[in-house]
Amino acid sequence: MLFSCKKYLDNNTEGKIPPSDFFKTADDARQSIIAIYAKMRKWEMTAFAYISIQEIPSDQSIKGGAQGDASFLNNYDRFAYTSTEGQINDYWIGRYQLINLCNQAISNIPAITMDETLKARLIGEAKFARATFYFDLVRAFGDVPMPVSVENAAVAALTRTPAVEVYSQIIKDLQDAAQVLPDSYTGAEIGRATKGAARGYLAKVFMYQKEWDKVLEQTSAIISSGRYSLEPDFYQLFRISHENGVESIFEVQNYAVLGNGDLSNSQFSQVQGASGNGFGWGFNAPSDSLARAFDAAGDTLRKRVTILYRGQTTQDGDLILAPNPMEGVTIPRYNGKSYVPKKDQVSGVNEGAAQNVRKMRYAEILLIDAEAKINKGDVAGAAASLKLVRDRAKLPYIAAPTIQQIWNERCLELAMEQDRFFDLVRTGQAKNVLAPLGFTDINSLFPIPQAVIDITNGTIKQNPGY
Template structure:
């Protein structure tokens, strides 16, 4: 599947004209196929779906903006790299960024470009004469993917434009839809997808959406909506399926050999193809990789001292070792972490261990670490969602059962009477450096006290890109405080 998705980057699709908002909601592939020639056959439908997966790993989706906005804004990470290199990143650490900052534009644009691809499938595939079962599946996959993109957008910006078809794109692109209505559409898309998608995928289809990935995302969405009953309903659907489990060795969860494995509900597929830099385009690992001597990356987005202390305070040596690679250490894969002597923000140089791609998996001539998939939803998180929802319902025993499965994997003592803060702390340590912490702090209401420079009533969301507001001639209003 990884090679299939890599090749799909060359698939060219008709992009929908969205008047002045085209730059933000359009798919700008080269060599676009005229509308009379595409979305005519079953093969066209397949190419349309696979192109969505392929573009999930592009720069605007998992590059700078992804880790800067969602991890460096939190207490987990710092800019890193050489002092002064990409100094603009520090504006996210102290919440001094503006609506003109490029990372915000990239986050917005990348997700709307993929929503446009999803909408093309959803709008055009129904009319294609083809196998009915495949038709339903392709539409379901597009709805699943669209839901994940809108989930990113609604958490990052609140009220956002919400095109749901190529027919309504022009009108919907120029106005905001309420946060509540966006969440309602996300739920509908995921429920529609769960009803159709296969229970599992294997072989060349590994990595494509399944019904349990949809239920896992539904559980997470309901966590944000504080609908504990629905969150539990969906976590239990995943748990009771018997299709998932915790990888015994936490370090191995993030290695290439375990991609799409027993713990993975969904991950972005990446691939290193020798001799093809265009196909080996994922830079998620490269951006965070070991910088300098013996290195294979740029050294950005490094774990903070605050995160290291949180691991130490919890006695969590196993997850700390897998999450933080310190200079001078040798990894279980045999790589000496040499790196550089100075990384901005810390006195002891270190790197993100979860994005680490061993030298044995590196391919010369392409982006460093481009073989490394990006984990999006893991079974461990499903268990922690289950624990949090059950504790909110007063089921302490049930919460402890799910929580302790996660703790026992990393040799931590059972906690049979967890508090909500215990579960939130566990989420931090389990999911550290996986681009979830900022949204979590906002969700649980702790961002104003934990994050320096965070302004309550403003920084819960990011600003709408100013260029979009200008293009819309003011029909799209800026978020409060910006």
């Protein structure tokens, strides 16, 4: 679905139920929110477009895969992509389709007669989700169209809203969500958006805005809540058995169900899993630069978990094999955080389909807290938050950390978790770090998909330089 005033509204989110017959009951309201969560794991959200925009342009990863396979991914490593490249289109389309679902829920649920507390929570979940999708879009493209209801979609689809206004809407949505979302869930509802998730994203958005007092308001509330802690074993943190655990702030919920390919549709692990022995396709491979960064820090623990080399045996007893040659590296290697052990594979569905996508962890909250405190001159406070993260990695205490040391810790702790490129742009490091790969100031934003410009007859303009 391309983003236009007609097609935006042309998405029948309820399958076989005509839209005019939907949004009548409490069950309809529940189903509309479930549809949002379900589509968070689809191809455009977690596979090639995701790694193309948020990972491969960084210094941490390269295309990977076999020589010549999916060669278009090299365009993102070399900053040679254009406005017609498919992954840019997919990234845009996937997020606007989900914003459409959110807006339908936000616009229609208020009129349903149902329990008011549940109603408020469901609308809060939709606002939380919408905020995360707009956060992706504004970081990737800058000014973007910003429909916030079914009623204003036709007009809003035709113009780009200034990024500052998009950020204001993101903040409002997250603040609204934080007011009504619960602290936790039980049973089948575990994994839905919580108050802590809304606060976590607020902290991150305020970090992008450099509003450090507001960052600390959110991180302090999360830390003092006592609901979160660091998973002691960094390896287990990324395994299926520890999903939605003590460190989880928010995860995209994925499933592998024998014989059900529709439900087992996540390809997040599949596109990155070790090729050659049934784990996946081998794309988005950790770079030599990332390996050197781990080595320079003496960070053997996180390196072994993050980078799986050919010939390595994992803690679950899987020997990692790989074809030779593998594009871009002399020693084939893979993203260890997307690895799903053989014992957790389900035959007949996508490799690793059961693995959740970690979107935000408590470790990141601690690092956001440290960054805010260092910017406020609270060096001791920054050191205390940084220490918790470094202790798990078996690294020495830094008594007076610099901002660069905190950024370096983000690089290693969150490596291969689809955050590094935006981090480099946010912190002003991109021009120096990525210049050898071809980065210029133009590449701080990606091009608006040409199809969007065409379908709006040029009312939506292209980003400078493309």
